[in-house]
Amino acid sequence: MGAFTVEVSIVGAGLVGSLLTCFMARRGHAVTLYERRPDPRRAGAERGRSINLAISERGIDALRRVGLDEVVLDAALPMPGRMMHAVDGELTFQPYSADRDRAINSIGRAGLNRTLLDAAAALPGVRLCFDHRLTSMDADSGRMVFQTPGDPGTVTATAPVIIGTDGAFSAVRAAMQGRPGFDYSQEFLDYGYKELVIPPAPDGGFAMDPGALHIWPRGHSMMIALPNPDRSFTCTLFWPKADFASLTTPERITELFAERYPDALALMPGLSDDYLRNPTGHLVTIRCAPWVVPGGAAITALAGDAAHAILPFYGQGANCGFEDCVELDRCLAETGDDFAAALPLYQERRKRNADTIAELAQANFVEMRDKVASRMFLAQKKVEHA
Ligand code: FAD
Structure with a gap:
């Protein structure tokens, strides 16, 4: 395979677009990665938007293939199990595996994105275009129009291969949707999410055990917390939207936390400020098909949340x-880098997996907010009766 075999445009430099750029450039393709935001390696992270993520072996395996597993894991905190918090403050640790070395990893989203972008930028043939928001696209000709700051305010580009990694509300997918036969569904949960912080303890250490994903299951709602390397925890509330809407004053916020999460309230000095300032996010499942649309002069495909946004x-x-x-x-390896053959094969192999994980994610909400609590309750009962 010669250098820069095919010109590939990837739209969206989030986690998936940045990693995909690494994979494509390592295969010798010339990749232009477009992103609507400014370069996140210079600008700060967005407030209140999923600050950290649990990355499991599936994700680490992908990072290993581009030589980034060690650098990412060095900055990660392993979580070998979940720590359940009962209302009375009782803690129950439930290991994820009998093997304590098998853990999921708490990883900062912004740091991971920066690492992936640095790795992509270091590869030959990669061009990064920040402040480029895709506003329209013709999947037949591969012509893309981007909004950019300053004069003239738009940039036009074409590419024979376009891959949309521009997230749940993908502009690339929107351009594909106009085609006859394109199936699309979006299902919003009547729950939202909001992020809060448990800062480091006064002695500078972690305020809770950093070796666990913490869960406060409360039947119809829950809170979780993941540790960060700066010894803070990022908490995420998953509540019915109506609960968020009805809680608007510092007094009511403190009262409700005292009722539902008393042990966490004691660790959250900035609770009301964070609660009132941080946005409430939506939770959506998006399914679509096909993920690949061949045009006259271009072929367009989707990956990541653009193809399959699932509940977290x-x-x-x-x-x-x-x-x-x-x-x-x-x-691509199996087809000799023939994108016209490789992209439909990729869709065939991935689509059913994505549909399955979407279903499992929906089912696990009930498990996390409700069943782990009842299991914990039963375990406590057993201890009481022993
Ligand atoms: P995104 O991260 O959404 O990135 C899309 C990129 O495209 C962005 O940079 C955006 O600015 C850019 N873009 C958008 N539109 C345009 C446009 N028109 N032109 C140019 N650029 C554009 N996943 C896990 O694996 N583990 C977890 O623990 C986990 N926790 C989560 C917790 C919450 C609360 C939420 C909401 C999600 C969580 N997820 C988790 C899911 C994870 O965040 C997403 O699956 C992941 O971010 C998808 O990456 P992506 O690159 O496909 O999309």
Whole structure:
């Protein structure tokens, strides 16, 4: 295979687009990666947007294939199990595996994105275009129009291969949707999410055990917390939207936390400020097909959340997007880098996996908020009766 065999445009430099750029460039393709935001390696992270992620072996395997597993794991905190918090403060540790070395890893989203972008930028043939928002696209000709800052405010580009990794509300997918036969569904949960912080303890250490994913299951809602390397925890509330809407004053916020999460309240000095300032995010499952649309002069495909946005309750959205990159790389290897053959093969192999994880993520919400609590309750009962 010669250098820069095919010109590939990837739209969206989040986790999946940045990793996919690494895979494509390592195969010798010339990749232009477009991103609507400014370069996140210079600008700060967005407030309140999933600060950390649980990355499992599925995601680590993808990172290993581009030589980034060690650098990413060095900055990660392993979580070999979940720590359940009862209302009375009782803690129950439930290991994820009998083998304590098998853990999921708490990883900062912004740091991971920066690592992936640095790795992509260091590869030959890669061009990064920040502040480029795709506004329209013709899947037939491969013509893309981007909004950019300053004069004239738009940039036009074409490419024979376009891959949309521009997230759940993908502009690339929107351009494909206009085609006859394109199936699309989006299902919003009547729950939202909000991020809060448990800062380091006064002695500078972690305020809770950093070797666990913490869960406060409360039947119809829950809170989780993942540790960060700076010794803080990022907490995420998963509540019915109506609960968020009804809680608007510092007094009511403190009252409700005292009722539902008394042990956490004691560790959250900035609770009301964080709660009132941080946005409430939506939770959506998006399914679509096909993921690949051949046009006259171009072929367009989707990967990551653009192809399959899932609920976060299995902690598998990014992991699943990383697996897309591995599979696409494999399909290119098997087809001699013939994108017209490799992309449909990639879709065939990945689509049913993505549909399955979407279902599992929906089911795991009930498991996490409800059943782990009842199991914990039963375990406590057993201890009481022993
Ligand atoms: P995104 O991360 O959404 O990136 C898309 C990129 O495209 C962004 O940079 C965006 O700015 C850019 N973009 C968008 N539109 C345009 C446009 N028109 N033009 C140019 N660029 C554009 N997954 C896990 O594996 N583990 C977890 O623990 C986990 N926890 C989660 C917790 C929460 C609360 C949520 C909401 C999600 C969680 N996920 C988790 C899922 C994970 O965040 C997503 O699956 C992952 O971010 C998808 O990556 P992506 O690159 O496909 O999309």
